[in-house]
Amino acid sequence: MTVQTDHEAVQSAKALDVARIRKDFPILARKIHGHPLVYLDNAATTQKPLSVVEAEKSFYLNLNSNIHRGVHTLSEEATAAYEAAREAVRGFIGAAATREIIFVKGTTDGINLVANAYGMKNIGRGDEILITGLEHHSNIVPWQLLCERTGAVLKVAPIQDDGSVRTDDLGDLMTDRTKILALAHISNALGTVNPVRSMIQMAHKRNIPVLIDGAQAVAHRSVDVQDLDADFYVFSAHKMYGPTGVGVLYGKEQLLEDMPPYQGGGDMIKSVTFEKTSYNDLPYKFEAGTPNIAGVIGLGAAISYLRSVNASSLEAHETELLEIATAALQQLDGVRIIGTAREKAGVLSFVTKNIHPHDVGTILDREGVAVRTGHHCAQPVMDRFRIPASVRASFGMYNTKEEVDRLVGGLQKVFEVFG
């Protein structure tokens, strides 16, 4: 038997049929200021394939009703469709049971749920919450709020010059008071892929539970929560070709069982009297109120779409785009790439000498190229690299080498305008 490394497996993966994929995304046919759209803002949100749009539409046209309530046919069908999406999520991330899949509004909502329900019960004065310097504001601020309320302390593992975080640095910051480690699987601002598996192992040696912010990971890497041994794993549908306003919190069953509810309301209870209310079982205990039913069904369709694409082909394709774009930008005078870690996903952050990212973004837009400019909701990352903002090109499965050329051509136009 020959042993194949991950890298070789990626290299040998069948090439992605990008032309066919592009046909599934109607918005890619749009022209922007007279140019075919080049959409390179996938880390902010991905475009949606027709099947996702149709799934939401079909729910409203054919199934619309509330779930888990009515005895009528529509309600039963809507409930079945909603729960089928939960099973699809379970399979997609390799969770043991659907009880561990909680539908939330998105990554931010999921992290707030854990910070509140887990945090208020298990974290107190003088305890420590460990994060990294790479985090999105959504994995900083909920913990700061928790610290303010409990008197806990936030500890932050530093970023290296290449945009990576050293596992040893994280380990050095773990103490007997560390009550949770929360970190990004992939950095939204720099694209750094954290070695979360070994980081989780290190935390578990000290009995520290770990929350992974998987917002930037699930559409770009295969994720198996049991293989990672993540305690909580959170992500948003809209960054994985699904709709906005819906996301997933995965949690290990025992942890979720031991947590009090986050929000109270309908659907999360077994019985209510004014004297005593008993809470529903998992996962419903954490799904108070009528959820985003159409969104959840759309997420199910997004997962079907992602599963129709070979995962290693997809990763190889995005890695190739990143490598080509990185090499091309390195050739341009006055461009500095921020984030050069060895393990990177398809996110390319950069600054241009004497030209502000905002001006770059405007000129690229006039060339039909959509990129993100700003601090990417990661101001501490910007501060770490002493830049006010950056330009960020981020790739998805439908991007092409020709589109990387359009980005480079757009940057040449920027230099032309600014002389």
Next chain:
Amino acid sequence: MSDLRALYQEVILDHNKNPRNFRAMEDADRTLDGYNPLCGDHYMIYVKIDGDMIADVSFTGSGCAISKASASVMTTLIKNKTRENAAKLFETFHDLVMGKNAALNNAAELGRLAVFAGVSEFPARVKCASLAWHTLKAALEEQVNPVTTE
């Protein structure tokens, strides 16, 4: 390219590269922070007042070409003007970048402000162009809280 050139006119590029009155003012009567939290543009505006006159004005900080050039041009226009004149200029500038016809019809009055006419075609950049002006207005009204565009 033509609308890009209309936005990034030579005058704007020049003021971006060589901003006028780009210095801190130690004896300023008013200083005020202005920032755009979305893109990180951040300026400090300094004003020296003599009776009803704006005796001196300067700025420091960093941001995109549009915001910096706008701050620079603004300082050259309102120095030695009365507060009333400055307030009028603010209105004219505001109308101009918002694409209101009144301003465009008075091309003669616009003078050096005219180079910002192209901004109205770029709605996302109106905030950049207006940041320094809003900060100046707030400083003259003796507001003390930093001005933000959001």
